[in-house]
Amino acid sequence: MTPEVISVTHGVVGYDGRPVLRDVSLTVTAGEVVAILGANGSGKSTLVRAVLGLVPLSAGSVTLFGQQVRRFRQWHRVGYVPQRLGAGSGVPATVAEVVASGRLARRGILRPPGRADREAVAEALRAVGLADRAKDPVATLSGGQQQRTLIARALAGRPELLILDEPTAGVDTASQEAFAGALRGFATDGGTVLLVAHELGPLRPLISRAVVVHQGVVAHDGTVPDPAGHHAAPDHDHVHPHGPEEPAGLWSTT
Numbered sequence: 399m400t401p402e403v404i405s406v407t408h409g410v411v412g413y414d415g416r417p418v419l420r421d422v423s424l425t426v427t428a429g430e431v432v433a434i435l436g437a438n439g440s441g442k443s444t445l446v447r448a449v450l451g452l453v454p455l456s457a458g459s460v461t462l463f464g465q466q467v468r469r470f471r472q473w474h475r476v477g478y479v480p481q482r483l484g485a486g487s488g489v490p491a492t493v494a495e496v497v498a499s500g501r502l503a504r505r506g507i508l509r510p511p512g513r514a515d516r517e518a519v520a521e522a523l524r525a526v527g528l529a530d531r532a533k534d535p536v537a538t539l540s541g542g543q544q545q546r547t548l549i550a551r552a553l554a555g556r557p558e559l560l561i562l563d564e565p566t567a568g569v570d571t572a573s574q575e576a577f578a579g580a581l582r583g584f585a586t587d588g589g590t591v592l593l594v595a596h597e598l599g600p601l602r603p604l605i606s607r608a609v610v611v612h613q614g615v616v617a618h619d620g621t622v623p624d625p626a627g628h629h630a631a632p633d634h635d636h637v638h639p640h641g642p643e644e645p646a647g648l649w650s651t652t
């Protein structure tokens with residue numbers, strides 16, 4: 399049997415007493431590339447945050463690699479790419495420095511970086527097509543390149559599981575394709591991926607399963623549904639992040 403990497407069982411999460419996830423169950427096994435889809439505000443990020451133990455469940459349970467998430471300590475096995483680099487953090491770090499910070503969970507903060515660390519950083523930069531920007535301050539990069547830097551930081555830790563929250567939202571086509579290539583390499587090497595997406599674009603061929611969250615429950619778990627209605631239009635202008643509620647049925651569930 400393929401080992402379970404993520405398991406959410408009857409998960410319930412709310413903010414200030416208002417339920418966002420009502421009863422969500424989800425299993426991801428090793429080697430799968432699973433996309434979480436759904437309208438704005440449907441609870442996709444909340445699900446990811448619950449998987450990472452960043453928001454508490456009011457009922458149900460989450461396990462990572464077979465361990466309850468609240469007791470999980472093997473964070474070097476997990477790479478996480480949040481929705482955005484902290485807006486205007488003002489830190490004049492270079493691309494290589496940001497990517498190298500992805501090695502901290504592996505090497506510990508007190509040990510200086512060794513050859514394995516340097517190689518992992520160089521490989522991650524190559525994987526996302528930013529090797530030539532390594533010495534540039536992150537602030538001088540485009541939004542898409544900054545997003546690729548975060549993905550390289552996660553890859554540099556050589557995780558077994560990558561969790562990405564809307565990695566390609568608002569990202570230029572070149573960066574989307576570079577990202578798809580990096581993800582393909584990661585999955586081909588046996589990595590497991592859980593990603594939140596609004597539009598899959600070049601990622602679509604990589605996705606082995608889609609989970610649609612709607613009104614706090616899983617409305618679909620299976621093949622990647624076709625984008626429905628206005629969303630499929632090439633000139634559709636997605637409101638992001640946290641725009642007004644979009645109509646239900648954004649992703650057809652049939």
Ligand SMILES: Nc1ncnc2c1ncn2[C@@H]1O[C@H](COP(=O)(O)OP(=O)(O)OP(=O)(O)O)[C@@H](O)[C@H]1O
Pocket residue numbers: 413414418436437438439440441442443444445639640641
């Ligand atoms: N920290 C928080 N405190 C209170 N409410 C929150 C918090 N985070 C999210 N919410 C609310 O929970 C609901 C689900 O939000 P969530 O970010 O999980 O949705 P999403 O599907 O990821 O949306 P998007 O596609 O816009 O990123 C929304 O109504 C949101 O306003």
